[in-house]
Amino acid sequence: MLDTPKPSHSVSTAPIRAMRSEGERVAVDLAVGRTGKLSTRWLRLACECEQCGDTASGKRWLTPADVAAGVRASSIDVAAGEVRVVWGDGHVSCYGSDFLAGHAGAGSGPARFQPQLWSSDLSAKLGRFAFDAVVADDEALFHSLRALRDHGIAMLTGVPAETEATVRVAARYGPIRETSYGKVFDLISRPDARVAGETARAQIPHTDEPFRYAPPGFIFFHAIHTGAGSGGTSLMVDGFHVAELMRNRTPDLFDVLTRHGVTFHREHAGEVYFSAEAHVISLDATGAVTGIRYNDRCLAPQTASEDEIDGVIEALAELTRLICHPQNQFQHQLQPGEVLVFDNQRVMHGRSAFDPTLAVRHLRSCNIDRDGVHSAFRTLARRFAPQEAEAVLYQGAIF
Structure with missing residues (x-):
């Protein structure tokens, strides 16, 4: 029995001129003059009519099995931005032409977002956003999320130098992640420091908590008091940039950090004992850098064969040298309200x-998981920049 389902996925204009069944493949003539092909089995599985169910909501009833x-299409009709397929068993599927055009051809589908790398030159690129706008206006929030997508960093200004403002602004980006250090952590220098952030010592740029299986995604540093002029300048490094420097200059050492497990740990006696083994540099399926996990202060004694251990140490040493080089560091003296x-x-x-x-230095820190931040970006992109909502974003230190 034939039905008249709603089109799967979105419908736009007409990026497809014609489609025809060729057995295991469906040929696609694109309006831009190119041609491509789709797997017939993939096309049937992509149906999201009421009977097959919706993958986005999780109310999905059709399975790959x-x-x-040997599934085949009996007929394919293309008209007004919609593709209607009748299958051999009589089932009818409708698809948006833009959706199918995006998947037609080898290696196609949603584009992978390409991050914009930076070094000491970040100042001219750093997105700065007013607190009042971000907390009240979704479009302003979206632009700050876009800056985080592009450069991995943004600055909020005009934030009240009051403790309650930390959660107020951070919660706009996603649910705050509570850890063993609490929901919000006050970094204040003190003689009985529990962690390095509570000391006055210099700290090599690092990622926080690499000893967790899933490190924090995004971090908020809210300046309450900074003691400007007494030191404590923030040093920020684009880990993707230094990873690419290693890939180009010392590919053998880069390869070590992408394939050899490195162990990080943290213990507060009688309270917590974290330990995680992971790659310092994570790559996606295309070989692009997708995440960094590194903190020299949390490196455990490493495990490797006699022939490998010196190579692991040298790879970590080279990464540290690049991190510490002023040319790769953006320096900024945080002011209260930033x-x-x-x-x-x-x-x-x-x-x-x-x-x-000379002065009390007080920062408030809290964390939000990266999938929450990326979800907020995609949700707002549907409203303010629909063409950016589907891109595959770099997913972090996942291995």
């Missing part, structure tokens, strides 16, 4: 030493 390898938001699985943060006797 339900679509036989918030730095950054991708903790891309951007490494550190600071210069400061004199705690």
